[in-house]
Amino acid sequence: MKALESWLGGLPAVILMDLDGTLIDSAADIALALNRALDDLALPPVSERQVRDWVGRGAGRLVEVVLQHVVPHHGDDPQRHVLHEQLLARFMARYQDSVCEASTVYPGVREFIDAAHAAGIRLACVTNKPYQPAVALLRALDLLDDFDLVVGGDTLAHKKPHPEPLLHCLRHFGATPGSALMVGDSRNDVDAAKAAGVVVVAVPYGYNHGEPISDCSPDRLVASLSELI
Structure with missing residues (x-):
């Protein structure tokens, strides 16, 4: 994770990751x-x-x-x-x-997750998809065990772009906003991260209601999560 460490000036303790359009093409x-x-x-x-x-x-x-x-x-x-x-x-x-008939894991995701584990970074999946289908999708693609926490759109009273799902994760891990990183593909992810005070990386290959993710002003834009390794 030297590329990520160099950019941030150190490795995050926690990485919060969106699901659809970020980890999985669903x-x-x-x-x-x-x-x-x-x-x-x-x-x-x-x-x-x-x-x-x-x-x-x-x-x-x-x-x-x-x-x-x-x-x-x-x-x-x-x-x-x-x-x-x-x-x-x-x-x-x-x-x-039928949550996973044709869904696939995006290139670079598996490598990024493995590198995060090797670096001792805790991982959470924070999605607006309801919890049960989110867990089913992660399990079907052999990703569920990689996450210490999964927060669905129906887990809390609020979902992204509200910051509460991200703040909930930080409380769970005993982490501060400055020690975390958000990875997502949509304005919901960027706005939630900014509201929570968390640095946010965005990928351009996901789903943002037809809007270029660059227009949402993430802190960094990468073509693949492998760039952060």
Whole structure:
């Protein structure tokens, strides 16, 4: 981890890592579950490419964008919240049923995690995905045992971009914001880290609702986590 140590002036005690779009490319499975949910409601499908541009702000926001795309004048319908809740519930159920059919670990992630372990750094996964599917996805791709703590979007009262999930991790490890590092791919990650006083590294290959992650002003941008080794 000499590259990371050189940049920070020392190694962090704790690294907090986002899940979807940072560790794991899960867009294909999200698209599969979403299209199955749309079919359940007799609505037309969307493409995986569209889903990749729409994810990054949580499931509720994803469903809202999908409905704007597949249902003409959805925003003008006074009962739009009913359809939104129906599709969101079906999507979450479908995704829970098949969380890892096509998801893969991004290049450089395994090497980075192994290097962090070798350096004695504690690891936490901090995601807005609900806890149960997050754990199932990590387990399916043989990453679960690498993390000392997993915080899901339903673990606490707040989720990213609120700083509470990050502060919760710091309390768990007895760490200070200055001794931690956040790694993520979205504005939620960057804003949560800045609010918590934690340095944040971002990767450009993930999901940020179509917005370049560089526009979110992370402290550092790397093409692959292997650059930090």
